[in-house]
Amino acid sequence: MSDPTEEIPEVDYVEGTGVPVRGNDIDTDQIIPARFMKVVTFDGLGEFAFFDLRFDDDDNEKDHTFNEERFQDANVMVVNANFGCGSSREHAPQALMRWGIDAIIGESFAEIFAGNCLALGIPTVTADHETINELQQWVDDNPDGKLEVDVAAETVRYGDESVSVSVDDAQRQALVEGIWDTTALMKANRNAIDETAGSLPYVDS
């Protein structure tokens, strides 16, 4: 392989309109209920994002921003604390991505969830409670307003505001340098892998 990283796009910047999803501890069962996981591909998961929060038993729409017409084109989600806690299912970020989300701004993220997002090239950037509240309010008031998530500079610009946000160092580097596709990166180290395997007492070569 000549350059294992050549096909991995850089994600240093995401822009678009926002959608607020309020509440702490929104777990993966809420993001994508387990009954929608009985699939062998991720295609089509988008319509089931937040399903039980969006629909009642009779499939009537409930109050949820993902149901609102004005947010249908949004690609930047603004959430609160501990978003994505629960299971390691990648179906959760997959569902959000297929619904149209390209970046998430929040108070904090569950670790596996953030890792799963990174593997899809979706930045998960964080800011404090107040900043997020204001941002959610602004998005609510300006559903067509443009948000710019600058992963490299760790800022979010909206309206006349520019706020600083945090992006985990490794995540930022991976996104900005286009080295988030770890399969390609790691496959290039074939010899070193064999060497490590050979040094382990329990691995038969």
Place this chain on the structure above:
Amino acid sequence: MSSGTLYDKVWDRHKVTTLPNGQDQLFVGLHLIHEVTSPQAFGMLRERDIEVARPDLTLATVDHIVPTADQSRPYSDDAAENMMSELEENVRDAGIEFLDPPSGEQGIVHVVGPEQGITQPGKTIVCGDSHTSTHGAFGALAFGIGTSQIRDVLATQTIAMEKQQVRKIQVDGELGEGVEAKDIILEIIRRLGTEGGVGYVYEYAGEAIENLDMEGRMSICNMSIEGGARAGYVNPDETTYEWMQETDFFREHPEKFEELKPYWESIRSDEDAEYDDVVHIDASELDPVVTWGTTPGQGIGIHDPIPAPEDLPEDKQDTARRAQEHMRVEPGESMEGYDVDVAFLGSCTNARLPDLRRAARIVEGRQVHDDVRAMVVPGSQRVQRQAEEEGLKDVFEAAGFDWRNAGCSMCLGMNEDQLEGDEACASSSNRNFVGRQGSKDGRTVLMNPRMVAAAAITGEVSDVRDLEEVQVA
């Protein structure tokens, strides 16, 4: 930065290199796969025309969607059948061993790994399942991974990770009557919070942990993830080595045992190891713990009052309010006497033989309450067989429990075993999230397996210590 801990040592032994993105590339000693999270990863591999690198270090089983009653093929649920046949095809093509139901070795992936003797001290173990932390009970470094990482592991037998901090959780003192490993971990999560472990690996140590059998240690490591820690482990000791020796694998290969034991000894945390944080828990103070809410951190001693949301830290109040509304509980009350409709004895937390034995001693000679449907779902076919041989099945059935085949079952309600409507369930599983057990209005109360048995009998959340234990052969 920690140093000299099992985590540091196993990490160093498995580190291939540091990647340009700053993460370490680690060799994976054992990759476990199941039907829910693997098919997409195999799909991605096919898209790129990549072969499975080490099928010999990969093991598959089926647990989440497998029906626990009628297991004849094709499964009555098309989606389940579809996932099963997809897995069968993938493992056949790649040459991966598959512990399927006809093999007699099928079960929840975190129950079968240890049973097969392939969960071993000092291994790195991954699986597309957050409760992979269970295997840490053996002194393995084990963590759940997402589908893209499964793809990485299938393609390279390695994984990209950042090193985390190590928190030692020192559990001293002796557990009281009726109090179990499950109560220790529920207490840890209650105290440190469901996010308390983010960025940490937990090392469980101290007298109370050392005194536990392997099954108890597994119950604790299992729920590390509910405490926010991606991995948790116990240093291997004589209890661990005895387990290893008893497995089919090491019975057949006693020379392997001798060969590996020095390695297992060498990766134990040093006496003077340095930790990033240390937390002390006194096991002797614990009562059986039950949850009152919809996160595993919302636990209390059986006689303790449910907290008022306004007494909790500010960022927990909102979640607590919603949880109390969902569960229909009031601050100030205890959970004792909370009506239950379903009793579920199962899951990778508490469906191993000693769990079933202890619960059987409670139900022996008693009857499941009229208003309760109760079921036992053994963690694996092996557990099921042994339990049947010991007569536990008869005890449970005589009491009115439904005795099912092995699988995840009502732990997450992906097969036909689900809560209906707003049923309340006394559950030995690990998650009480809204909708977790198959009904979004369902209510889950987590507790230890003997407490589940007691709730099945009385029809309400009860202190098992109030029920006289009956001895079962």
